[in-house]
Amino acid sequence: MEFLSRGSEWHRWEPHIHAPGTILNDQFPANGWEDYLSALEAASPSLRAIGITDYCVTRSYERVLEHKKSGRLPDCDLLFPNIELRLNTGTVKGHFVNIHLLVCPDDPNHVDELNRFLGRLTFSTSRDKFACTPSDLMRLGRHADPNKTADADALQHGCTQFKVSLDNLMEAHRMDWASENIVIAVSGNADGTSGVREAADAVLREEIEKAAHAIFASSLKQRDFWLGHGKATEEELRERYGGCKPCIWGSDAHDMDHVARPAEDRFCWIKGKPSFDTLRQAHLDPERAYVAPYPPSWATPSQIIDEVVISNAPWAKTPHVRLNPGLVAIIGARGSGKTALADIIAAGCDSYDHNSEHPSFLDRAAEHLDGAEVTLSWGNGDPMTRSLDSPVNWSSDAYPRARYLSQQFVEHLCSNDGMPSLIDEIERVIFEAHPTLERDGAINFQELLDLRACEFRDARIREEEALANISDQIGVELDKSRQVAPIRSQIEEKKKLIARYQRDREALLPKGPSKIAERLQDLINAADKVRGYIRYFANQQSAITGIKAEIQDLRQNKAPDTLRSMREQHQRAKFEDDDWKRFLLTYTGDVDAVVTDKAKQAATSMEGWRGATPSAPVDETGSFLRPGDAPEKTPLATLEAEIARIEKIVAADNETAKKLAAVSKRIAEENTVLQSLEEKLKDFDGARDRANALVADREAGYVRVFDAVVAEERVLNELYAPLMVKLQDSGGTLAKLSFSVSRVVDVAGWAKRGEKDLFDLRGGPFKGIGSLEREATEMLGTAWASGDSAAVSGAMQAFRAKFQDMLLANAPVEKSDQTNYRPWSKRFAHWLYSTDHISIEYGIRYDGIDLKKLSPGTRGIVLVLLYLALDDSEDCPLIIDQPEENLDPKSIFDELVPLFLAAKRRRQVIMVTHNANLVINTDADQIIVAEVSAHDGTGLPSITYQAGGLDEAEIRRMACEILEGGDRAFQDRARRLRIALRR
Helix, strand or coil, X not given: CCCCCCCCCEEEEEEEEECCCCCCCCCCCCCCHHHHHHXXXXXXXXXXXXXXXXXCCCHHHHHHHHHHHCCCCCCCCEEEEEEEEEEEEECCCCCEEEEEEEECCCCCCHHHHHHHHHCCCEEECCCCEEECCHHHHHHHHHHHCCCCCCHHHHHHHHHHHCCECHHHHHHHHCCHHHHHHEEEEEECCCCCHHHCCCHHHHHHHHHHHHHCCEEECXXXXXXXXXCCCCXXXXXXXXXXXXXXXXXXXXXXXXXXXXXXXXHHHCCEEEECCCCHHHHHHHHHCHHHEEECCCCCCCCCHHHXXXXXXXXXXXXXXXXXEECCCCXXXXXXXXXXXXXXXXXXXXXXXXXXXXXXXXXXXXXXXXXXXXXXXXXXXXXXXXXXXXXXXXXXXXXXXXXXXXXXXXXHHHHHHHCCCCHHHHHHHHHHHHHHCCCHHHCCCCCXXXXXXXXXXXXXXXXXXXXXXXXXXXXXXXXXXXXXXXXXXXXXXXXXXXXXXXXXXXXXXXXHCCCCCXXXXXXXXXXXXXXXXXXXXXXXXXXXXXXXXXXXXXXXXXXXXXXXXXXXXXXXXXXXXXXXXXHHHCCXXXXXXXXXXXXXHHHHHHHHHHHHHHCCCCCCCCCCCCCCCCCCCCHHHCCHHHHHHHXXXXXXXXXXXXXXXXXXHXXXXXXXXXXXXXXXXXXXXXXXXXXXXXXXXXXXXXXXXHHHHHHHHHHHHHHHHHHHHHHHHHHHHHCHHHHHEEEEEEEEECHHHHHHHHHHHCCCCCCCCCCCCCHHHHHHHHHHHHHHHHCCHHHHHHHHHXXXXXXXXXXXXXXXCCCCCHHHXXXXXXXXXXXXXXXXXXXXXXXXXXXXXXXXXXXXXXXXXXXXXXXXXXXXXXXXXXXEECCXXXXXXXXXXXXXXXXXXXXXXXXXXXXXXXXXXXXXXXCCCEEEEEEECCCXXXXXXXXXXXXXXXXXXHHHXXXXXXXXXXXXXXXHHHHXXXXXXXX
16 A cells, blocks of 8 residues: 655654764774674664764765665665864864764765865965865874874874864855755854853854854754744844754764764654755754654644545545644645545544535535545544545534634634634633633533623622612602602691581580580590501401412412522532422421411401490490490490490481481591501601612612622633733734723613603703713713723712703603603613613734724634634644635735644644645645646546655645746746845
8 A cells, every 4th residue: 555755754863973984083893894884773763864974084984885885774764974174263172163064965976076075175384285185184194293104194183183264164165066965064062162152252153153054962952042942032043143053963973882872862853854855954944853862742643643545536546645743734726636635634533514505625526425435544543434425424423533624614703604603712712721720620611701700690680680679669769758748738638628527527416515425526536546456457467468478479489489590500509409408498487377376366356346236235325335434445336336326316306317427437437548648658758768778779789780790800801811821921923812801881772772761852951862872971981881880880970960850850751740750760760770781791802903803814813823823722633724815925924834833833734725835934744735637527537646845856846836836937026026046
């Protein structure tokens, strides 16, 4: 089974190792070649590229090359010479800066070319000049020490004396062959530039490091520095040193014990095919070089798609595709099958989103996919097979193992209709920015928000309901207070009426002093008192009946309903059924006994005071009262019988008796009404004080509403805090994204409700539509939008003080029309203290602009920010189709490139793109090139894929053809833009 190349993968390099016979410090055995070669072959991990090092000459490299040609070092794909030289710049330890020439072996004549280059390097004395050739080096050795007569001794001594100047080296390196085939590396240790520490030599040190293409350094601190992650930024490295530098390392072995065994297993890893082009690519993208016991492995194996196998699909001419664990870029001409591969991979991950309105490849090609399947093998060996011809699978409820940002998905999320979905995604990222321990067991943002804010939201609801109830009660009390004067007047009129009736009754009685008339008046007064007792107990009986109904309603309806509501609202409490039963509202004592006893007492008392009409007089005088009976303690029926008897006695005739009885009855009725009015007056007299107390309570309730609002704002800000810290620390593109919690105040809606339902806009302080809104905005808007509870309360008090009386006076109904005015005044109070026009919203801004006001393209940047930069918790593969849509090239370079560079360090990213920046500047680890055959009108055209890394010349050529329009087009654009291209 033939698979495509996985592109740029990590391989171990040994760029600095000496061989037996090395000119200086040779500690290898005299006949140690077999052991040396065997040690190289047995190295673990295996050596895929080896740089044979010697001082000033190519002799060691040529010897190893001969062994390689004879079949040794079979796992080594690249053997190249490393010429070690000394610059004429001293170090603090009395040595000279080491510099290395790493030479490309691709040219068959590279050894001759290299020696010709070395011949251009010279060392001068006061009387002579010596080239870096074996003969001149021997001559230099004898010149320095005439006793070195043997060629080997003279060569060795000459190598120790030969020092090349940086100017000489760089001038020679500018020659065409050298500039294209020699990579200059300088040691970053004490024998290199770090040994050049004198202040006077600082500029020289920088010049040496600027000239170098790579740094021999093994510490992470040095690597971070040369990648722009240390004291110097990338921009500073560009200004001072010509750019970032890859850090490489080798064993520098001079004996068998250290062959391919660097101290602390500091192995050198370079990403790409083991070729010299890969070393050149590392110079362009220094992140490709790494020194550590193991190569970088950022994505989790179980979250890496290792290979893709497409079955039963004759149109797929490349059915086996291996994927790089880093950034995979799928490129090709339009209609070449790029999105087809992305769709297929997504379907294999249960991540394909079927969209009939905006179909992608699998939707459009559904009728030609009968029986087609895709099998994905994951990095941990876990295979998944999915059908490509079943829409059911495309929208499966199965857990998606990748995140697929198809063009359709992105377009939807970035549209106005998709805004809720985009907000959901942002909330998910906010939630996942919280450490697990701080999520309180919640599974999503809304649940965490509910957990943190429910207390304050519930408090706001309760306080708003209480405000409405208080406003209703204030209305009731004010109604009462407004009726005090009329009731007083009614009482006075009622007293006058009763007095007139009493005079009428007196006129019907005998003139002059009469004991029987006095007796009648006493009985009438006593009857009035007894009627008051009966009224008292009748009212008590009525109230007790209401209490009984309330008790029954609580037990049958309110308490069970309250319990059901509480259980539903607080399911997370996880109480058992028996626990919940204890929450059933009931009374603390035996209320039934209290009610029954009180009802019996009231009934007994009322019946006792009412009494029964006596059937016969109690003595021979015909009286219904005994001589010692107190009239005020006698039942009403007995009193009324006695009054009627006496009225007949005192009346002159039957007609007078009838009139007297009628007047007495009327007096009794009016007295009852008078008692009722006096009781009402007593209640209404205190209404104004109660209303004032309720107004204070309403002000306090209004404050508590905004206390709850402020508390909920604080909770939201706390939920955003972890992500805000991350944004502030990240800087760059991420710093453009911000989150804000704010109150949204619909002053216009509040004012409109008042104008529409409450006021006559033809006059008063708010004449005409819009005037109320202007005043409310000025006096209340700022406090509502950003003030604390005290500020809001103060603003409302000021508004009321200025306008309330005028507003009340501008009611659409007359105050005298109490039937309509009272309901209006209640609506007015509800409106004035309403808070439903105030809500809390959390906003997302990009570059200072609210998310809802951004263009679809810029929303796309925000979406990519979420998935690439902020979504740290997701380590599953990210498949994204043309993220550059709607973005200009500068935005792509400035905004997206850094995000992809960061994302590929922690998750596998598979990207379909037409944009060169997103392929080249992100240093894509694997480039898959899609090609499609001509379509004959039947079935699907054939689709073929090729793959490799940017370190491969053919892949670079195809990328240039597809993404840049070819080398000539690229150069022509540069010429027209007047940009110089260095070759």
